[in-house]
Structures are given as structure tokens and as C-alpha cells.
Amino acid sequence: MNTTQKGDALEIAVFTLLKAQIDADRFFARKECCVISRRKAYFSEKRKASIVFDISIEISLPGATDYSVLVLIECKNYAKAVPVNDVEEFFAKIEQVGEANTKGIFISNNALQSSALNYCKSQGLGVARYFDGKDLKWELQRTASASFAGKSVAYGIEAYAGLTLPDYRSSLFELYMQSPQGATNSLNTFFEDLVFDKLARNAPLRRISRPHSERSELVPYLSISDLEKIASDALVTIGADTDVGQVDLEQLCVRHPAAQGLKLLRTAAAEGAAPHRPLARITFEPLVIELFQMPGSNSGRDRFTLAHEIGHLLLGHGKFLKSEWRDDADNEGAQSIHDDGTSLKRMEIQANYFASSLLMPRERFRNSFYEQLQTRGVQNKGFGALFVDMQECNLKNYYEVTAHLMTQFGVSREAVTIRLSGMGLINDARRTPAVASSRPQDQSIEFETGFE
Incomplete structure (x- = not known):
């Protein structure tokens, strides 16, 4: 693939992501107020000619016949960190065609030099780094960057790292972004901060029509007793509810109604993948659980890994997940995992507790x-x-x-x-007080999410 093809591939990927959110009415502004285009030309008075931009989004106020905000996007596929000269050139183009409410976003597949990032912030430009979805550890049915609505300091720090570290690898988010207000992983927060930057609270532009939250798409709350019941019912399907030996997970994969059509694969793990070597992967379309085996595998760890993936299946997480990878680090940190305000963590906590309940009936x-x-x-x-x-x-x-x-x-x-x-x-008592547990056996796990 040559340089032009790589650039086109990035442009198409970003366009597809944004258009999908607009079409589904999950974007910053309502879909009837947005027109998204590729390679559209805008007239430059200085050139007496038009300038073509990779992607543009025209956003109008309710009932208006013309757009009130123009978002112009440039996509660049780089083999090294983005230099400041490139964003300066992009800003110069925007100035030639833009009015007061024209906003620019520079998107690259690589990190940005600190000078480039600082220039974008000082000029009110948005900047983003795009990661190919096929490399993500967790792939959601709705893109994580479009679903996430958090503004926490922790996610801002992560977003900044994704923007500036050349070797950074994303496990969840497709986009790491910085608006004039700061770094974020939330696509809608990014657009809101970019479009409303320096606007008065009563500015007419703030009347842009916004979609309502779709709470029905949140991962449902499940108490400990709910998870125990689902695991117990699963054991009944294979007659393991009265057994005294180890639970036969492969029989569960064959006989449980929710596992119809499931393929359970065992694949030799690639050498040299430690320390974060993949242990398993689940995909929902098609429905496959793949276990990666290596010499000297720990059977107890492998059984917990499989039970965790079965948990995603039986708990209905396929409505929210396209796929998930699981590695050594996930099992090592299973006890310390905590709800951080995202549906992803809710699913991980549920699948971990389900796995324990399935393998070790209460x-x-x-x-x-x-x-x-x-x-x-x-x-x-x-x-x-x-x-x-x-x-x-x-x-x-x-x-x-x-x-x-x-x-x-x-x-x-x-x-x-x-x-x-x-x-x-x-x-x-060997553990810190925050990790040591003394809670009653039937206390519910509390979940909160930041997905809208």
C-alpha cells in the first residue's frame, strides 16, 4: 500500500466512524442538523479558487436553511510523529475558507510532536490520533470513543499519552483527542468543547439540537445474587448442579441454549508473546471462543479464562461487545478490577464474578x-x-x-x-485495606457507568 492509499484508508475509516454516529443519531448534534461529506470544496477568496478538504461536517441550527458551524477535517497517515509545520499548513487553509464558526480537526495515525500539539491548542484546533479497530483488545458494538462520556482526570491523562507517545498501543479507544479544553477519549465531549470554545453561555450557537441519551443501551445492573443464579442455572443444563467434581466447561459450551452455533477452538500460542500473551478471545459474529495454548499452561488459570468468556456469552454481553481478548495481565488483576464508570468494566466485573460462581458453586x-x-x-x-x-x-x-x-x-x-x-x-491482612475484603457475603456489587 503506497502513501496515497494509506492516507485514503485513514480518511475512509474516520469518515465511516463519524457518519455511523451521525446516522444513528449518537453524534454531538442531531442527524437532521448535520451534513457530512468527503472531498468537498470550499471557496478561498485569497486563491480565487476552491480548497478541497478530506472531510467536512456542516452543522445547522434547528429550522435553519444554511449551516451555522463548519467542521473541516484533515487526515494524515504518518510513519513518524506529526511535525508542527503540517498543522500550521492545515490552519492556513482553514483561515482562507472559514468564518468565525469554522472549526478544524487534524487527525493522524501517529503521535504528535509537543510543538504541534501546543500549536493546535493555541489556535483552537482539534487534534486526534486514530487507532485501527482490529488491534483493539476490546471492540464494542458501538465505538468506544463515541460511547464514552466521561471527563475524568484519569481518562484525560490516558488520552494525552495516546496523542504524544509514538509507541502507545490502544486497547479500547479508536480515537485519542485534544480540544482547546484538554485531552479526552469522548468523541461527543471533544466536539462540544471544540464547537462551544470561548462562546458565551447565551450564545445562539448553543441552541444546536442535541440527541437524547440512549440509556437502554447500557449494560444492565446485576447483583451478586443475579450472577449466582445465572451460573447455577447454567450448571443445571449439564446436570452439574449436584456433582462434587470439577465443572465440565466444554459440555456447557455444547449443551447450553445460548451457546448454539458456538465454535470452541484451541490454538497454539505464538512464541515470545509474554508477558501479555493472549490467553483467549471471544467474538460474537461469528460466535467463537478461541483458547491459546502453550507448553506448561496452568490448567486452573485456563479454566477460569474459559469460564470468563462463557460469562460474556451467557450474560448477554454480545449486545455490547463485538470481541474481547484476554491475557495474563487480566487474570493477574482479576481481584483488583474495579468499576471506573464505564460499561466495559461492568462487563469485566460481571464475567469475573460469574466465572467464580460457575467454577466454584456457592x-x-x-x-x-x-x-x-x-x-x-x-x-x-x-x-x-x-x-x-x-x-x-x-x-x-x-x-x-x-x-x-x-x-x-x-x-x-x-x-x-x-x-x-x-x-x-x-x-x-497481607493485602492493603482497600483490597482486603470483609463485606457480607450477599452484598451487591455497585455499578455506575459513563456511557450515554
Whole structure:
């Protein structure tokens, strides 16, 4: 692919993304107020000729016959960081055709030099870096950048890193953006800040008609008891609700009604992929769970990974996800994952808890746990059913009890500890207070989202 073809590919990808949001009425302004075009020409008085721009969006006020805001977009596919000269040239073109309410956005596939980023901000230009969706770890049915509505400091920092670090790799967002107001991952926040920059609160332009939030597309709230019930019902479908051995996950993939047409594949993992080597991938169209195997794989970890992907399927996450990759880092951080205000984290928390419930059914797990305490003479001395700190005797109890549960249920020690923590059966004083769990066994998980 030559330079021109690469540039065209980026332009088409950005145009397709923006047009899809406008057509679905999820854009900054209502679709009846927007006209998006490729390669449209606008007249330059200085040149006495027209200048063609890669993409333009004409936004009108309700009932108006002409547009009130013109957004001009230039797309550049670069092999290295974007220099300031290129954005200066783009700004000069905008000045030749633009009126007061003409806004410019410079989009590249690569990072920007700090001077280029600073110039864009000082001149009121928007700037964005685009990442190809095929490389994303999580791919949503709705583009994450168009769905996300957060303005948190953490996401602003991430967006700035995506804009400035040449080797940055995105796992979720297609676009990392900076308006005159700052960096963001939210497409609608970006356009709002760009269009309304320096406008008075009563400015007529602020009457641009906005779409209403589509709350029906949020991932539904599920309590712990909801997740336990879905896992229990899944076990009933394969007659595993009364078993005492390990849950047969492959039978569940074959016999569960929601898994009709599912292909379960096992693929040899590519060498040299550590430390973040892929463990599994689920795609929903077509419905495939692919497990990546390597010599010396940890069977307990692999079972939890498969149960997690099954969780996405049985919890109906295909309505929101196109695909998801899972790697070592996800399993290592499964206990510390927290809701950060996005539907993605809600789905990850739900799938993790479901996996624990599926592999370690509540009543059977609790009974086995207390049998182990009784066998070993472990007593609750007011610090919890199983208390562990750095004392040798408490560590010995912890490792012996969890080792038995690992063997019985075919899971890792991390998964056992997550389950014990989730059921309020362990007080782990080795962990920080923020991670150690002492909550009642039936307390619900609280979820909040920033998706609109």
C-alpha cells in the first residue's frame, strides 16, 4: 500500500466512524442538523479558487436553511510523529475558507510532536490520533470513543499519552483527542468543547439540537445474587448442579441454549508473546471462543479464562461487545478490577464474578471450605473464618485450605482467593485495606457507568 492509499484508508475509516454516529443519531448534534461529506470544496477568496478538504461536517441550527458551524477535517497517515509545520499548513487553509464558526480537526495515525500539539491548542484546533479497530483488545458494538462520556482526570491523562507517545498501543479507544479544553477519549465531549470554545453561555450557537441519551443501551445492573443464579442455572443444563467434581466447561459450551452455533477452538500460542500473551478471545459474529495454548499452561488459570468468556456469552454481553481478548495481565488483576464508570468494566466485573460462581458453586464451595477448616482445626478467633497474615501458622492454614479447594474445583489459588473474598470467608491482612475484603457475603456489587 503506497502513501496515497494509506492516507485514503485513514480518511475512509474516520469518515465511516463519524457518519455511523451521525446516522444513528449518537453524534454531538442531531442527524437532521448535520451534513457530512468527503472531498468537498470550499471557496478561498485569497486563491480565487476552491480548497478541497478530506472531510467536512456542516452543522445547522434547528429550522435553519444554511449551516451555522463548519467542521473541516484533515487526515494524515504518518510513519513518524506529526511535525508542527503540517498543522500550521492545515490552519492556513482553514483561515482562507472559514468564518468565525469554522472549526478544524487534524487527525493522524501517529503521535504528535509537543510543538504541534501546543500549536493546535493555541489556535483552537482539534487534534486526534486514530487507532485501527482490529488491534483493539476490546471492540464494542458501538465505538468506544463515541460511547464514552466521561471527563475524568484519569481518562484525560490516558488520552494525552495516546496523542504524544509514538509507541502507545490502544486497547479500547479508536480515537485519542485534544480540544482547546484538554485531552479526552469522548468523541461527543471533544466536539462540544471544540464547537462551544470561548462562546458565551447565551450564545445562539448553543441552541444546536442535541440527541437524547440512549440509556437502554447500557449494560444492565446485576447483583451478586443475579450472577449466582445465572451460573447455577447454567450448571443445571449439564446436570452439574449436584456433582462434587470439577465443572465440565466444554459440555456447557455444547449443551447450553445460548451457546448454539458456538465454535470452541484451541490454538497454539505464538512464541515470545509474554508477558501479555493472549490467553483467549471471544467474538460474537461469528460466535467463537478461541483458547491459546502453550507448553506448561496452568490448567486452573485456563479454566477460569474459559469460564470468563462463557460469562460474556451467557450474560448477554454480545449486545455490547463485538470481541474481547484476554491475557495474563487480566487474570493477574482479576481481584483488583474495579468499576471506573464505564460499561466495559461492568462487563469485566460481571464475567469475573460469574466465572467464580460457575467454577466454584456457592453452597458446595462453602461446605468444602468449612470441612477443611474443621479437618485442620482452624477456628474463628474474631478475625474471620480464615485469617491470613505473614505469621507462619496462618500462612500454613491458608495454603493448605486453598490447595485442597484448588484441586477439588480445578482452579488457581488466585481464583479460590477471589471466591473466598467475594463470599466474606477470608480476612487477608497481607493485602492493603482497600483490597482486603470483609463485606457480607450477599452484598451487591455497585455499578455506575459513563456511557450515554
